[in-house]
Amino acid sequence: MVCPVEQSIDESETNAPAPMPLNVNFREYENGLPLSHAALAAEIALAITYNGLSQAVMMVSPGNLEDFIRGFSVSNDIVKDQSEIHDVRLSHFDQAVQADVQISNRAFWALKNHRRQMAGTSGCGLCGVQALEQALPKLQILEPVALPPAQQFSGIRERIEQAQQMARSSGALHAALYFDAHGNALICREDIGRHNALDKLIGALQQAGIDTRVGFTVVTSRCSLELIHKAVRARLGTLVSLSAPTALTVQWAIRHRLNLIHVPHRNAPRIYSPA
Incomplete structure (x- = not known):
């Protein structure tokens, strides 16, 4: 059982940036060396409920939580857009946060109906089909947008490194x-989870009202199929990855008209979608 540190916080604190890395002591194997310390990234457990219905518990970095919740809600198809999120309230506990999210009646009905369908097939041999439908969902086809100019990728890894303030101190963090x-x-949004980092960025972009059909979004992690799902649901125009995509990821990007670009370490950027 976790003990609450505070049961409510000011609205200005619900989306506070990530705290500084934690200094943790360590001792090297060699005898006689003094105790040293390293700055390590923090993580907490985040539990999310929608209209009182528990939906997910996950480990996240403890900053920009409202951005994450809003982005997670859209990219996981719980709400269609930010207008269906009526309120986000966070309660802080020791090493954990409870997020109580109020969503529209339409979104909540759809969420409950989906959960009923999953529960109803759990013992009839169709649960594998349901899982595949979640892994390979039907998504809206995007309107194609122009590719970013090639010169915008010049020195992009260095610019990303400059923007990743948390990773410079502690490492072990993905960024979007x-x-x-x-x-x-x-x-720039950072997190221990690559999905979490993109969700935080999506939430921040939608809250700021930024048109993501122009410009481009970069993920520093491996470009998995789940990130394509999130990008399409958030209606991003161009997704750029620092790690090579899989063949299936490319197929889905082409099918849904999402621009997909890979920036290798030493070679020129590679356009995988449009083909």
Whole structure:
């Protein structure tokens, strides 16, 4: 059982940036060396409920939680857009946070109906089909947008490194960044989970009312199929990955008209979608 540190917080604190890395002591194997310390990334357990219905518990980095919740809600198809999220309230506990999210009646009905369908097939041999439908969902086809100019990718790894303030101190963090139409890094969100980082960025972009059909979004992690799902649901125009995509990821990006670009370490950027 966790003990609450505080049961409610000010609205200004619900989306506070991540705290500084934690200093943790360590001792090297060699005898006689003094005790040292390292700055390590923090993580907490986050439980999310929608209209009182428990939905998910996951480990996240403890900053920009409202961005994450809003992005998670859209990218996981719980709500269609931010207008269906009426309120987000966070309660802080020791090493954990409870998020109580109020959503529209339409979204809540759809969420409950989906959960009933999953429960109803749990013992009839169809649960594998349901799981596949979640892994390979039907998504809206996007309107195609122009590719970013090639020069905007010049030195992009160095610019990403400059924007990743938390990773410079502690490492062990993925990042998702939005670059505007001029190639400037506007928003960076970091997290121990690559999905979490993108969800935080999506939430921040939608709250700020930024048109993500222009510019491009960068993920520093492996570009998994789940990230394509999130990008399409959030109606991003261009997704850029620092790690090579899989063949299936490319197929889905092409099918849904999402621009997909890989920026290798030493070679020129590679356009995988459009084909």
